[in-house]
Amino acid sequence: MADTIYPKLIGARLRSQMSYRASFAMDFLTQVIAQCYELLVILILFTQIHALGGFTKNEVLLMYAFAGAAFGVADLFAGQLDNLPTYIRTGSFDVLLMRPLGTLPQIMCSDIRLRRIGRITGGLAVMGYALANVPIDWSPAKVVLTIATPVAGAVIYSSVWVVACSTCFWIVDGREFANAVTYGSNAFTSYPTNVYSRPLRWVMAYIVPGAFVAYYPSLALLGKQDPLGLPGWVGWTSPLVAALAAAAAGLVWRFAVRHYRGTGS
Amino acid sequence: MLAGMTTNVVFGLLRVAILVAALKAANGEIADYDVAATNTYVWIGQGLLGFVLLWGNNELAERVRSGDVVVDLYRPWHLQGALLAEDIGRGGYAFLTRLAPPAVFGMLLFPFQFPAHAHQWPLFGVSAVIALVTSFGVRFLVELSAFWLIDNRGLYGFWNVTSGLLCGLTVPIAFFPEWAREVLWMTPFPALLQAPIDVFLGHGNVVKLLLYQLFWAAAVLAIGHFALQRAVRKVVVQGG
Numbered sequence: 001m002a003d004t005i006y007p008k009l010i011g012a013r014l015r016s017q018m019s020y021r022a023s024f025a026m027d028f029l030t031q032v033i034a035q036c037y038e039l040l041v042i043l044i045l046f047t048q049i050h051a052l053g054g055f056t057k058n059e060v061l062l063m064y065a066f067a068g069a070a071f072g073v074a075d076l077f078a079g080q081l082d083n084l085p086t087y088i089r090t091g092s093f094d095v096l097l098m099r100p101l102g103t104l105p106q107i108m109c110s111d112i113r114l115r116r117i118g119r120i121t122g123g124l125a126v127m128g129y130a131l132a133n134v135p136i137d138w139s140p141a142k143v144v145l146t147i148a149t150p151v152a153g154a155v156i157y158s159s160v161w162v163v164a165c166s167t168c169f170w171i172v173d174g175r176e177f178a179n180a181v182t183y184g185s186n187a188f189t190s191y192p193t194n195v196y197s198r199p200l201r202w203v204m205a206y207i208v209p210g211a212f213v214a215y216y217p218s219l220a221l222l223g224k225q226d227p228l229g230l231p232g233w234v235g236w237t238s239p240l241v242a243a244l245a246a247a248a249a250g251l252v253w254r255f256a257v258r259h260y261r262g263t264g265s
Numbered sequence: 266m267l268a269g270m271t272t273n274v275v276f277g278l279l280r281v282a283i284l285v286a287a288l289k290a291a292n293g294e295i296a297d298y299d300v301a302a303t304n305t306y307v308w309i310g311q312g313l314l315g316f317v318l319l320w321g322n323n324e325l326a327e328r329v330r331s332g333d334v335v336v337d338l339y340r341p342w343h344l345q346g347a348l349l350a351e352d353i354g355r356g357g358y359a360f361l362t363r364l365a366p367p368a369v370f371g372m373l374l375f376p377f378q379f380p381a382h383a384h385q386w387p388l389f390g391v392s393a394v395i396a397l398v399t400s401f402g403v404r405f406l407v408e409l410s411a412f413w414l415i416d417n418r419g420l421y422g423f424w425n426v427t428s429g430l431l432c433g434l435t436v437p438i439a440f441f442p443e444w445a446r447e448v449l450w451m452t453p454f455p456a457l458l459q460a461p462i463d464v465f466l467g468h469g470n471v472v473k474l475l476l477y478q479l480f481w482a483a484a485v486l487a488i489g490h491f492a493l494q495r496a497v498r499k500v501v502v503q504g505g
Binding site (some may be wrong): 037050175176188 | 269272279283286287290291295418419426431435436440441445450
């Protein structure tokens with residue numbers, strides 16, 4: 001049953017958004033600009049310096065682009081989780097539990113905002129530019145890696161989103177905490193991981209596996225040594241990390257939902 | 266509140282890391298910013314962000330859209346003045362809850378550049394208050410645009426995504442290329458964040474900075490006043 005319902009649900013959401021064309025165009029543009037914000041920051045910094053953490057401008061742009069495109073996709077599917085506190089507070093989460101469908105996919109399909117494609121577009125454009133301007137020794141495996149990286153990154157970000165928002169089942173007003181992790185890890189992964197201090201790196205690069213979104217795959221593509229000392233094959237493990245993160249997120253979500261008690265009517 | 270502070274501190278840590286890495290790449294100093302000055306810049310900036318309330322809640326615009334603004338206009342007050350008073354009151358509370366915590370966090374845990382002269386402290390206070398008034402003025406204009414646009418969420422979103430760069434929150438304006446610096450200092454935006462930070466750090470001429478801020482505070486308030494007068498003429502109250 002679920003395989004026919006979700007396409008219909010998503011189709012309905014998309015049609016409703018396209019009916020306000022001007023408003024959609026404005027929102028879309030704002031998202032492209034939001035994506036360019038970090039790009040401008042990088043470009044401004046590189047008017048003052050030639051390398052950041054040992055990486056050139058175009059290499060940093062490649063990491064930023066991977067992170068941006070992956071975050072855009074994750075935002076498209078998992079961004080709705082930001083509304084979870086409202087669902088819980090108003091009791092409409094009970095409605096989701098009543099339906100014979102998974103709660104997580106229901107929320108993810110509840111409010112897919114097409115304007116978020118603006119972010120993805122921005123990320124992909126910079127990715128194209130960066131890939132054309134960094135020295136990469138291309139091989140079929142690297143082509144696969146280039147395509148797999150934003151996908152794996154999107155899965156990692158989405159998992160982070162699910163875990164972070166699961167805290168809202170305990171802390172009803174936990175949205176800002178969650179945003180510190182989700183938006184924070186987007187900001188974190190846009191730069192080479194080796195520029196951060198050790199504690200920050202442990203939390204944001206390995207516990208939250210942010211380093212696997214853009215940093216390690218970029219190292220593998222560029223054929224560069226990791227200044228932090230991990231071996232070269234780590235750059236190829238992002239899809240595995242993504243699968244592990246998704247599994248962990250699924251477990252956390254189940255655990256959280258099982259502990260959910262309605263707020264009553 | 267605790268949640269907001271966590272977000273604020275996390276982003277502060279990330280910004281410090283990036284800027285300090287950039288300093289390392291540039292032999293320790295960029296445009297008068299060394300490690301201590303950069304830490305101070307970030308933590309004072311993270312504090313001011315909540316104090317001047319760079320990103321408002323667009324509440325007035327929503328009231329314009331829904332028509333509730335009629336009630337506000339009915340009352341025997343000057344709407345702009347009343348909201349400004351409210352915002353200054355909010356600032357008093359935000360000083361303790363939003364400005365002080367990240368600043369103290371930075372002072373205790375990071376190399377910090379305290380003002381070289383005692384008189385810089387009160388001057389920073391004055392500058393921060395003018396920044397708050399200017400920030401209110403700019404937000405008021407963004408919200409007032411709802412009288413013409415009805416749905417100002419596009420403009421509001423635009424302000425939210427660009428203000429961080431224009432006001433010098435993410436990267437010190439001194440790091441910008443010269444032409445961008447010159448253009449930005451001709452706009453009111455650096456008055457919201459960069460100017461009070463400069464007063465604290467002792468960058469630039471204090472008198473000039475304060476005069477620049479005063480000019481723009483007065484200008485945006487005056488524009489807001491006239492815009493409100495024009496907007497009110499557009500309001501049609503339907504009875505019933």
